[in-house]
Amino acid sequence: MKIALFTDTFVPQVNGVSKTLKRLADYLERQQIEHQIYAPHYAREDYYSHHIRRFKSLPFFLYPECRITFPNKIKLNEQLKEFKPDLIHIATPFNLGLTGLRYGKKNNIPMVASYHTHFDHYLKYYRMEFLSPWMKRYFNWFYQDHFKKIFVPSCETNDHLHSQGFSNIFYWKRGVDTDIFQPHIDTRDFRERYGIRAPFVFLFVSRLAQEKNLATLAKIIKQLPDSIRNKSQWLVVGDGPMRTKLEGELEHDAIFTGYLEGEALAQAYATADLFVFPSASETFGNVVLEAFASKTPVIGANKGGVTELIKHGKTGYLCDPYDPSDYIEKITTLLEHPMLLQTMGERGRQFALKQSWDNIFSQLIADYEDAIYDRKKQFA
Incomplete structure (x- = not known):
């Protein structure tokens, strides 16, 4: 199995999405699952992996931890053509996610997406509600019909997407490292x-x-x-x-x-x-x-x-x-x-x-395999 992950936020940025994706990358590495991560370039990069492909980026005005990335499409297409992914996972609906979506559609590669943030809800905090109809239309177009599965972290998010008419929603919960976070630490x-x-x-x-x-x-x-x-x-x-x-x-x-x-x-x-x-x-x-x-x-x-x-x-x-x-x-x-x-x-x-990361990622890999197998059945 070869996984191509597209995300507009990744370490060293500090937020829940980047931390989760970093843990996913570490799990794929331990399980020896081939993967490539297409992510923004930051001025400060203290995390290096030969699996990561970085591209120029600027902060997103609503959420600076999420970047607007400007991928070199010729270079990116060459990298993907050489890698030959079996599945594309898109974690954010911005430039890199859109680039991954277009490549997957053009080359008939099965795709899944994960929904992490209610960006449309953020608009009211920045007095930009006038953008809400446009953003909802864009999100509806982005997530509708393109993905075998859309992963959400909670029932609340599931209900929200269902109310928007989304389908093919699956849970991808979150875990915690109870060896790192534990009460018996010398403080x-x-x-x-x-x-x-x-x-x-x-x-x-x-x-x-x-x-x-x-x-x-x-x-x-x-x-x-x-x-x-x-x-x-x-x-x-x-x-x-x-x-x-x-x-x-x-x-x-x-x-x-x-x-x-x-x-x-x-x-x-x-x-x-x-x-x-x-x-x-x-x-x-x-x-x-x-x-x-x-x-x-x-x-x-x-x-x-x-x-x-x-x-x-x-x-x-x-x-x-x-x-x-x-x-x-x-x-x-x-x-x-x-x-x-x-x-x-x-x-x-x-x-x-009881919230083991390994169990959670094991289920995610099973969902990956199901999405790949479903596409293969279509062309059998």
Whole structure:
């Protein structure tokens, strides 16, 4: 089996899509499945693989972590002709994805797609709703009828695409590395590095952009009662276009670390007593699984993909996405009931232990094979 993957976001960019695709690439490598990845070139590239083909790119205005790529089509066609893929997987609907789509159609290669982000939902956060009809028409054209399978991470995303008239939808869930993200990590150096002295630590991890509901996060932090504020510390992990504004607004209320990866990110989760995540735009919510793996209960928005991860009253709480008082009430409840906090953390860890990346990717490969076999049957 030979897989050609087209994506407009990939490492070293830090977001849920790029991390998932990097893990997929690592899995294909371990399983010795031939693959080529067609991805943007970045000014900073700290990840190299002979499987990756890079092309010039610029940041996408709605989502800078996703790039508008300008592939050299002659070079790309030569590479694909030499590679001879059995299947094309398109992860993003922009220039590289469109290039892969055209090549697959022209050469009768079976194709699958994965749907990761509600880009049309982002428009309202940037006062560009006037583009919504055009974007919906384009997405409908892009995803309709071209793909053997469209992979989605959650029931919420499945329902959304079904409402748009899409078919051939299959689940591609997400996993978590419970060896990296786990509660028994020495966090003393981490606490010392960021000057964390408070008895309780509240954590938020995400790209710092409007669509992550940062306005509600800021209100939660500001409106916490003094009885909690005086014995707690907020930790905000991530970067993005809203960081400067948010950091200025919460200058005396939160520690901003920027992006963290690997051991440092695992230490952040292990340090926290609670993960507070008001983002209402998630198609899945990888960070929720990372918190659970670290035995950290999650208080999240009752909207989007995270609603399928957080078991209300069991592993955390779901709140009215835009009501700070709801989050504050749940935070107060858990701090006043430490045994409940501990029990929720243990349940979250047990749930995370069942979310194996290898099992998830094994199913994806089976879906790949099914798409290839289905095309072969048509021409038998």
